[in-house]
Amino acid sequence: MTDGSPGARRAGGELLQDGLFFTACPYLDPEGTMSVVKLEEWRQRIVKELDDTVAFWLKYSHDTTHGGFFTCLGRDGTVYDELKYVWLQGRQVWMYCRLYRTMERFRRPEILEAAKAGGAFLRRFARVSSGQWKCAFCLTRDGKAVKIQRTVFSECFYLLAMDELSRVTADEGMQLEAEQMMEQLIHWVRVDSSGLGRPQLPGDFPTNSMAVPMMLLCLVHQLSEGRGQEVAHKYSELTGWCVQQILQHVQRDGTAVLENVSLQGGELPGCLGRLQNPGHALEAGWFLLQLSAQQQDSELQRTAINKFVELPFQSGWDNGHGGLFYFLDVDGHCPTQLEWNMKLWWPHCEALIAFLMAYSQTKKPELLQRFSQVYEYTFNHFPDADSGEWFGYLTQEGKPALDLKGGPFKGFFHVPRCLYMCELMLDDLLANRD
Amino acid sequence: MTDGSPGARRAGGELLQDGLFFTACPYLDPEGTMSVVKLEEWRQRIVKELDDTVAFWLKYSHDTTHGGFFTCLGRDGTVYDELKYVWLQGRQVWMYCRLYRTMERFRRPEILEAAKAGGAFLRRFARVSSGQWKCAFCLTRDGKAVKIQRTVFSECFYLLAMDELSRVTADEGMQLEAEQMMEQLIHWVRVDSSGLGRPQLPGDFPTNSMAVPMMLLCLVHQLSEGRGQEVAHKYSELTGWCVQQILQHVQRDGTAVLENVSLQGGELPGCLGRLQNPGHALEAGWFLLQLSAQQQDSELQRTAINKFVELPFQSGWDNGHGGLFYFLDVDGHCPTQLEWNMKLWWPHCEALIAFLMAYSQTKKPELLQRFSQVYEYTFNHFPDADSGEWFGYLTQEGKPALDLKGGPFKGFFHVPRCLYMCELMLDDLLANRD
Incomplete structure (x- = not known):
C-alpha cells in the first residue's frame, strides 16, 4: 500500500551465509585486507560527533539549581519541559562517568561534577519513599515524584548510575547500594513481582x-x-538464565526474533506475540557478542551474529527508503503502533555497535559492509548540521518528524554510547591490523 | 524544518469574524441561498459511506462464538488479533442500537441481535469483579480481563451501551444499571478518585x-x-459543572484551547500544559452546540463556535498538506508525541459534525465552506475504495501509514457516528430549506 508496507518490505536481500565473501567489497584492499583509509575516515567522523554531542549536553542539559539534567531539549538546545525522567537521569550519569573513566579527553572536572550532581539528585529523589527500592519514572524539576511505572527499568538505570559513579568516586556505599538494588531487581524478576x-x-x-x-x-x-x-x-547462574531467556525469543524455526514470548518460550497469540523490534534484537545481539567474547564461546557468538544481528537487520531494513523500521509484525500484518514505520535514532545506534563488534570478533568482510550500510544511512540522516546533536525521529522517508534533541525517552545515552563504543572498536581495529 | 513543522504551520488563515461573508461561496446559489445540488451530493455520498461501513462491520466483526466484537480488523476485514477492547465493545453496541432505533433502514434483526450479544458480553465480563463498577480496558476473546486502566472511560462506554440498548430492548434493569454507573462515575470524578x-x-x-x-x-x-x-x-447541576470545566480550557486570552488545565482553570507547566488536540476541541465544540440548542443559549452557541470550532480548526489545520494535525504545542514547540503530525480519521469526523451543526444552527455560509473544506480532505483521503471502510492513520502527507480498519482504538464508532449525524443534519437542511 505504501512503499514501506510489510508486504513490500520483504523484497530483496537474503540471509548472509557463514563464509560468504564479497570479492568486490569496497572496504577491503585489493589484497583482501580491510581499507585503513575507510576505517580512519569513519573514526574521524565518529570522534567529531562524540565531541559535539558531549558539548551539546554539557551546554544545555545541566540544572545547576537542583542538580540532575534537563532532557527535554529543543532543536537548538532550549529546555521546553523541566520534568526529569529517571531513566534518562541514570543514563546520563552513567555515560558521563564512563567517558570520564575510560577516555582521556573526557577526564574533565566539569563532566565529573555534573555526574556527581546527577547522582546526588537521583539518590535524594528517585526512590519514592525511603527504605524502599521502587523508583519514580518521572520527577518534577525539584524532585517530586510525578509518575511511577510498574516495571523495573527506572531502578535498572538507577543501578547503572550508582555503580559507574562509584567507580570514579570510589564511594563504597554507592557501590553497595547498586548491589542491593540488583538483589531487589532479581527478586522482582525471578521470585515475586507483586511489589x-x-x-x-x-x-x-x-x-x-x-x-x-x-x-x-x-x-x-x-x-x-x-x-x-x-x-x-556470583552472577554466573543469573548470566546463564539471562542468555537462555534471550534465546527463547528466536522463534519460527530460527527465522525470526520476537519481542515477547511465553515463560515457557512459546509464541504468544495476537499482535503482542507477533511483534518484532529490530533495534532491540540488534542490541541484544551485541550484548550476547560481548558475553561470547568474555566466555570465549564460539557457539554463542555464532548464534548472536546469525540470529540477533543478521536476522533482525534482514527483517527490519527498509529496502525502499533505507533505515530500520521501529516495529514489524512477523506475519506481515500492519503493526498497531502508529510509529511502526518511523526511523528512530537508537535502533541505528545499536546496529552500528552490533555490526562493528561482529566484524571485530570475526573479521568477516560482509559484516563490515553491513556496518557501512547502516553508517551511511545514519550519518546522512540523523545528525543536525545546523544545531548539533542528532534528530531522534524520522519519517519513513527519512525526514525529521520531530525536531527535538531530547525528550522523555531520548537523552544523553544511545548516541554517545554508540559513538564511544565504535570509536574504541575502530581504535582497536586500526591498532591491530595485520 | 518539515512542511508541517509547528513554525511553518502558522502561515495563512485568519480567524473568521462573526458575520464575515464570502461573496463567492460555491455552496450558495447566486441569490445567496445554499446550493441544494451540493447538499444533495454530500448527502448521497454520506448515505453510501454509512451503508458500506455498517456492512463492513456486520460482515467481519461479529464473534458468533463468544458474543461481542472483534475490532482488530486488517485492511480486508481479516481479524488480526482477538482481544476485545471494552471502549470499542461499548461503542459498537451503542452505535448499532442508535442506528436501529433512529434510522428506518437499519431497523434490521441482525443489527439488534449483534447489539444484544455485545451487551450480554459486556454485562458478563467487562466489570472486573461482581459488585464492583470498575471495568477492564481489554479482555481476551472469551472475556478474561487482560488490562485495567486507572481512568473512567471503559465505564463511560459501558454506560453508553447499557443505556442505548435499554432503549431498544425496554430492559429496565439495564437502564437502572446505566444510571447506577453514572452515580459511580460522578463519585470518581467529583468526590473521590481513589477507587x-x-x-x-x-x-x-x-x-x-x-x-x-x-x-x-x-x-x-x-x-x-x-x-x-x-x-x-436531575442532571442540571452536573451539566453546568461540565460546561464550566470545558470552558476552563479556553486559555491565552481566548486565543487557544488547551487539552489540560489546572483544577483552578489555570495553565499547567510544560508540555502537558501546552498540549493542543484540535480534534478533541472540535468534538467538545459540537457537544456544546448540541447543549446550546437544547437550552436555547445563544451565548454558549457563540462561544462553542468561536472558541471550540473555529479556533481549533485554525490552529490545527495543516496549510501545507491539508488535514488536521493530531497534536500541537501552543507555543510552537515540537510535541513529544511521535504521531503529532499524522492525520487521524476521528478528528476529521468531529470537524465534519461540528461545522455542519454550526452551520445548521446559524446558517452562516462560512461555516458551510469550512465543512466543505474538511469534507474534501476527508473523502479524498480516508475511505478505502478497494476494500471498504476508512483508513484511520495517514502520514502528514496524507498517505495511509497503517492499513488496518480497526485496532485497539478504532472501532465501529467515529466513522458511523459522523456519517449518521451528518446524514440527519443534511436531511434536515434539505427538508427545511427556504
Whole structure:
C-alpha cells in the first residue's frame, strides 16, 4: 500500500551465509585486507560527533539549581519541559562517568561534577519513599515524584548510575547500594513481582519480554566488569538464565526474533506475540557478542551474529527508503503502533555497535559492509548540521518528524554510547591490523 | 524544518469574524441561498459511506462464538488479533442500537441481535469483579480481563451501551444499571478518585483533562434524551459543572484551547500544559452546540463556535498538506508525541459534525465552506475504495501509514457516528430549506 508496507518490505536481500565473501567489497584492499583509509575516515567522523554531542549536553542539559539534567531539549538546545525522567537521569550519569573513566579527553572536572550532581539528585529523589527500592519514572524539576511505572527499568538505570559513579568516586556505599538494588531487581524478576504493583488479572499471561533479560544481562556486565572472578561467579547462574531467556525469543524455526514470548518460550497469540523490534534484537545481539567474547564461546557468538544481528537487520531494513523500521509484525500484518514505520535514532545506534563488534570478533568482510550500510544511512540522516546533536525521529522517508534533541525517552545515552563504543572498536581495529 | 513543522504551520488563515461573508461561496446559489445540488451530493455520498461501513462491520466483526466484537480488523476485514477492547465493545453496541432505533433502514434483526450479544458480553465480563463498577480496558476473546486502566472511560462506554440498548430492548434493569454507573462515575470524578487505583504522588497535580467533562456531558445527554424534565433536572447541576470545566480550557486570552488545565482553570507547566488536540476541541465544540440548542443559549452557541470550532480548526489545520494535525504545542514547540503530525480519521469526523451543526444552527455560509473544506480532505483521503471502510492513520502527507480498519482504538464508532449525524443534519437542511 505504501512503499514501506510489510508486504513490500520483504523484497530483496537474503540471509548472509557463514563464509560468504564479497570479492568486490569496497572496504577491503585489493589484497583482501580491510581499507585503513575507510576505517580512519569513519573514526574521524565518529570522534567529531562524540565531541559535539558531549558539548551539546554539557551546554544545555545541566540544572545547576537542583542538580540532575534537563532532557527535554529543543532543536537548538532550549529546555521546553523541566520534568526529569529517571531513566534518562541514570543514563546520563552513567555515560558521563564512563567517558570520564575510560577516555582521556573526557577526564574533565566539569563532566565529573555534573555526574556527581546527577547522582546526588537521583539518590535524594528517585526512590519514592525511603527504605524502599521502587523508583519514580518521572520527577518534577525539584524532585517530586510525578509518575511511577510498574516495571523495573527506572531502578535498572538507577543501578547503572550508582555503580559507574562509584567507580570514579570510589564511594563504597554507592557501590553497595547498586548491589542491593540488583538483589531487589532479581527478586522482582525471578521470585515475586507483586511489589511492582501490577494487578493480577486472569487474562494477563506472564510474558518473557526481551527487555527484561537484556537489561539484567547488561547490569551483570556493569557490576562484574574488572571486579575479578568472585563477582563473575556470583552472577554466573543469573548470566546463564539471562542468555537462555534471550534465546527463547528466536522463534519460527530460527527465522525470526520476537519481542515477547511465553515463560515457557512459546509464541504468544495476537499482535503482542507477533511483534518484532529490530533495534532491540540488534542490541541484544551485541550484548550476547560481548558475553561470547568474555566466555570465549564460539557457539554463542555464532548464534548472536546469525540470529540477533543478521536476522533482525534482514527483517527490519527498509529496502525502499533505507533505515530500520521501529516495529514489524512477523506475519506481515500492519503493526498497531502508529510509529511502526518511523526511523528512530537508537535502533541505528545499536546496529552500528552490533555490526562493528561482529566484524571485530570475526573479521568477516560482509559484516563490515553491513556496518557501512547502516553508517551511511545514519550519518546522512540523523545528525543536525545546523544545531548539533542528532534528530531522534524520522519519517519513513527519512525526514525529521520531530525536531527535538531530547525528550522523555531520548537523552544523553544511545548516541554517545554508540559513538564511544565504535570509536574504541575502530581504535582497536586500526591498532591491530595485520 | 518539515512542511508541517509547528513554525511553518502558522502561515495563512485568519480567524473568521462573526458575520464575515464570502461573496463567492460555491455552496450558495447566486441569490445567496445554499446550493441544494451540493447538499444533495454530500448527502448521497454520506448515505453510501454509512451503508458500506455498517456492512463492513456486520460482515467481519461479529464473534458468533463468544458474543461481542472483534475490532482488530486488517485492511480486508481479516481479524488480526482477538482481544476485545471494552471502549470499542461499548461503542459498537451503542452505535448499532442508535442506528436501529433512529434510522428506518437499519431497523434490521441482525443489527439488534449483534447489539444484544455485545451487551450480554459486556454485562458478563467487562466489570472486573461482581459488585464492583470498575471495568477492564481489554479482555481476551472469551472475556478474561487482560488490562485495567486507572481512568473512567471503559465505564463511560459501558454506560453508553447499557443505556442505548435499554432503549431498544425496554430492559429496565439495564437502564437502572446505566444510571447506577453514572452515580459511580460522578463519585470518581467529583468526590473521590481513589477507587480508580492511581497512586497519590507529590509531583502529580490534579488536572482538568478535557476528556473527563466532555465525556460526562455526553453521558448526561445520553441519559436525558427524550426522558422529560425530571431527568434533565436531575442532571442540571452536573451539566453546568461540565460546561464550566470545558470552558476552563479556553486559555491565552481566548486565543487557544488547551487539552489540560489546572483544577483552578489555570495553565499547567510544560508540555502537558501546552498540549493542543484540535480534534478533541472540535468534538467538545459540537457537544456544546448540541447543549446550546437544547437550552436555547445563544451565548454558549457563540462561544462553542468561536472558541471550540473555529479556533481549533485554525490552529490545527495543516496549510501545507491539508488535514488536521493530531497534536500541537501552543507555543510552537515540537510535541513529544511521535504521531503529532499524522492525520487521524476521528478528528476529521468531529470537524465534519461540528461545522455542519454550526452551520445548521446559524446558517452562516462560512461555516458551510469550512465543512466543505474538511469534507474534501476527508473523502479524498480516508475511505478505502478497494476494500471498504476508512483508513484511520495517514502520514502528514496524507498517505495511509497503517492499513488496518480497526485496532485497539478504532472501532465501529467515529466513522458511523459522523456519517449518521451528518446524514440527519443534511436531511434536515434539505427538508427545511427556504
